[in-house]
Amino acid sequence: MVKLLFAPMATLSHEAMRLTIERYSPGAVDEYYTEMIHAASFLAGGKFEPYYVRTAPDLRRIVWQLTGGSEQPLAEAAKIISEIGGIGIDINMGCAAPEIVRQGAGVAWMLKPVAETCNMLKRVRAAVPGEKRLSVKMRLGGDDFTEKKLFDFADMLVGEGVSQIVIHPRTQKEKFKRVPHWEYAQKLAEYLKSRYGNSICICGNGDITDFPVLQRVCTKAPDLDGFMIGRAAVQKPWIFAQLKAGLESEEYHADIDLQELGIQLIEDLKISQPEEFWKTRAQRFFVYYCKNLTFGTYLSNKLINAKTLDEIKDLFCSYFEEQSEERFLVV
Numbered sequence: 165m166v167k168l169l170f171a172p173m174a175t176l177s178h179e180a181m182r183l184t185i186e187r188y189s190p191g192a193v194d195e196y197y198t199e200m201i202h203a204a205s206f207l208a209g210g211k212f213e214p215y216y217v218r219t220a221p222d223l224r225r226i227v228w229q230l231t232g233g234s235e236q237p238l239a240e241a242a243k244i245i246s247e248i249g250g251i252g253i254d255i256n257m258g259c260a261a262p263e264i265v266r267q268g269a270g271v272a273w274m275l276k277p278v279a280e281t282c283n284m285l286k287r288v289r290a291a292v293p294g295e296k297r298l299s300v301k302m303r304l305g306g307d308d309f310t311e312k313k314l315f316d317f318a319d320m321l322v323g324e325g326v327s328q329i330v331i332h333p334r335t336q337k338e339k340f341k342r343v344p345h346w347e348y349a350q351k352l353a354e355y356l357k358s359r360y361g362n363s364i365c366i367c368g369n370g371d372i373t374d375f376p377v378l379q380r381v382c383t384k385a386p387d388l389d390g391f392m393i394g395r396a397a398v399q400k401p402w403i404f405a406q407l408k409a410g411l412e413s414e415e416y417h418a419d420i421d422l423q424e425l426g427i428q429l430i431e432d433l434k435i436s437q438p439e440e441f442w443k444t445r446a447q448r449f450f451v452y453y454c455k456n457l458t459f460g461t462y463l464s465n466k467l468i469n470a471k472t473l474d475e476i477k478d479l480f481c482s483y484f485e486e487q488s489e490e491r492f493l494v495v
Contacts, residue, residue, distance in 0.1 A: 166382075166388075166389070166390055166391065166411055167194040167195065167365070167367060167389060167390030167391070168192060168193055168194050168195075168390065168391060168393065168404050168407055168408060169193070169194060169195045169196075169197060169227075169330070169367060169369075169390055169391065169392040169393070170182065170185060170193050170195070170196045170197060170392070170393060170394075170397055170404070171197060171369060171392045171393060171394030171397070172197035172198060172199055172200055172227075172229040172254070172256065172301065173199060173394050173395070173398075174199050174200055175199065175444065175445055175448045176199065176394075176398055176445075176448055176449065177196075177197060177198055177199040178198075178199055178215070178216075178218075178436065178437060178445065179215075179218040179219075179220050179432070179436035179437070180429055180432035180433045180435075180436045180437060180445070181398065181401075181429070181449065182196050182220060182221055183220055183221050183432050183436070184401045184425065184428065184429045184432065185397055185401045185404060186220075186221035186222070187401070187428070188401040188402040188405065188418075188420070188425065189401060189402055189403065189404035189405035189406075189408070190405070192404035192405045192407070192408040193225065193404050194225065194390070195225055195226075195227050195251060196221070196222070196225050196226050196227065197227045197229050197254060197301075197392075198216065198217075198226065198227065198228050198229050199216065199229070200229055200230070200231040200256055200259070201213075201216045201217065201228060201229060201230050201231065201241065201245070202230075202231055202232060203230050203231065203232035203234075203237035203238045203240070203241035203242075204232055204234070204237040204241075206241045206244075206245070207237055207240055207241055207244075211438070212438055212440070212441070215436070215437055215438055215441070217245060217248055218436055219248065219249070219250070220436070223248070223249045223250055224249075224250070224251075225250075225251065226249070226250035226251060227250060227251045227252060227253075227254050227297075227299065228242075228245045228246075228248075228250055228252070228253050228254065229253075229254040229255075229256055229301070230242060230245070230253060230254070230255055230256065230288075231255075231256040231259065231264065231269045231270065232267070232269050233267040233268025233269045233272065234268070234284075235280075235283055235284035235287050235288070236287070238255065238284060238287070238288055239284075239287035239288050239290070239291040240291070242288045242291045242292050243291035243292065246291070246292045246293055246296050247293075250296075251296070251297055252292065252296040252297030252298055252299060253288065253292050253296065253297075253298055253299070254298075254299040254300065254301055254328075254330075255273070255284075255285070255288065255298075255299075255300050255301075256269065256270055256301055257270065257271060257273040257274050257300050257301065257302040257303070258270060258271060258301045258302045258303050258330075258332050259271060260303065260336050260337070265336075271302070271303050271305075271306070271336050274302060274303065274305050274306065274317060274336075275305075275306050275336075278316075278317075278320060281320070282320060282323075282324055285298070285320075285321070285324035285325065285326065286324055286325075289324060289325035289326075297327055297328060298325050298326050298327065299326060299327065299328035299329065299330070300321055300326050300328075300329055300330070301329075301330040301332070301369070301392075302317075302329065302330070302331060302332070303331070303332050303333075303334055303335060303336060304331070304332075304333055304334060304335050304345065304348055305317065305335060305336070306335060306336045307335055307336060307337055309335050311348070311351060314348065314352060315352070315355050318352060318355070318356060319359070322356070322359075322360060322364055326364075327363065327364055327365065328364070328365040328366075328367070329352075329356070329364065329365070329366050329367070330366075330367045330368070330369050330392050331348075331349050331352055331366065331367070331368055331369070332344070332368075332369045332370050333345040333346055333348050333349045333368065333370055334370065340371070343371075344368075344370035344371055346368065346370075346381055346384040346385045347384060347385075349366075349368045349384075349385045349388060350384060350385035350386070350387060350388070352366060353366045353385060353387035353388050353389075354387055357387060365389045365390065366387075366388055366389055367388060367389055367390035367391060367392055368381065368385055368388045368390075368391055368392070369391070369392035369393075369394065372391055372393055372396060372407075373396045373403075374396070374403070374406070375406055375407055375410035378391060378407055378410070378411075379410070391407075393407070395452055398449060398452040398453065399452040399453055399455050399456060400456070400495075401425065402418055402420060402495060405418070406495065416495070417494075417495070418494075418495050419492055419493070419494055420492065420493040420494075420495060421491060421492055422456060422457070422484070422490065422491055422492070422493055423480070423481065423484045423491050425453075426450070426453060426480055427477065427480070427481070429446070429449060430442075430446055430473065430476070430477055433445055433446055433473075434473075442473045443470070443471075443472060443473050443476065446467075446473055446476050447467055447468050447470070447476065450463075450464055450467045450468075450476070450480070451464055451468070454467070456493060457483070457487070457490055458487065458490060459483075459487065463479070463480070463483050466479050467479055467480065
């Protein structure tokens with residue numbers, strides 16, 4: 165059975181977003197990855213850190229993603245967070261944002277001397293209880309990427325106790341406008357299965373926006389065990405239900421109240437996020453969600469310039485007063 169995973173995205177993969185997805189794709193997400201938890205900040209006990217480890221909608225399906233450039237904080241944070249429960253710990257080796265890479269985190273772990281990355285994983289694996297999974301989300305590598313380097317790196321991950329790999333098949337500097345190299349995801353899957361059988365789960369992530377796209381990706385990379393969805397799930401929280409229905413050769417139909425969905429997310433933000441995050445988290449969500457609307461860019465720009473969460477809510481509702489025919493979406 166193909167797994168469906170919700171991607172870790174800064175300012176987006178928080179509890180309110182996960183609750184929204186579960187509401188519109190009930191039971192369809194196999195694993196909810198959290199947004200990046202900065203290990204050193206978590207250990208410092210900042211007032212916002214507890215909000216990064218909230219557990220809804222289902223602790224049994226939560227994967228805690230950690231980021232950081234040093235092995236000790238990653239290992240210590242992994243130990244503490246593992247005790248909360250969930251599937252296990254994921255180490256972010258895929259984020260290519262310059263500020264993350266400068267910290268020695270994200271894809272920087274793929275570019276460091278291999279012994280340094282090995283030592284980090286060894287310490288994290290030792291800190292995480294044996295029944296909890298250790299996974300890695302990564303890219304193809306740096307600009308000097310080769311298949312051999314990718315395969316060698318994957319061998320190292322497996323040797324240090326990683327049992328699930330999510331591959332975003334782009335190199336460090338390739339942006340979202342570049343088409344993902346699904347042929348390399350397939351080659352990696354073939355390689356891992358030839359060496360380790362089914363003991364290693366390999367999933368793919370990148371630009372899957374609907375079931376026809378997923379079908380094309382499955383054709384290009386048939387040996388992948390699962391797929392991770394990010395931005396498309398923020399725009400269309402019902403996408404996991406659509407994808408699951410398609411994978412099971414079932415029909416999917418739903419009437420989506422676009423206004424109700426947006427307002428409910430705002431209310432969930434008030435419960436699951438600190439007040440300081442309410443406005444920016446809502447604005448970040450609506451950048452993607454407004455793509456469902458004819459004049460979504462216009463509305464999104466107005467919401468980005470809003471001064472308060474209440475103003476965001478009022479502007480959003482006003483849109484449907486003027487464009488009432490857009491409120492209900494049939495999918």
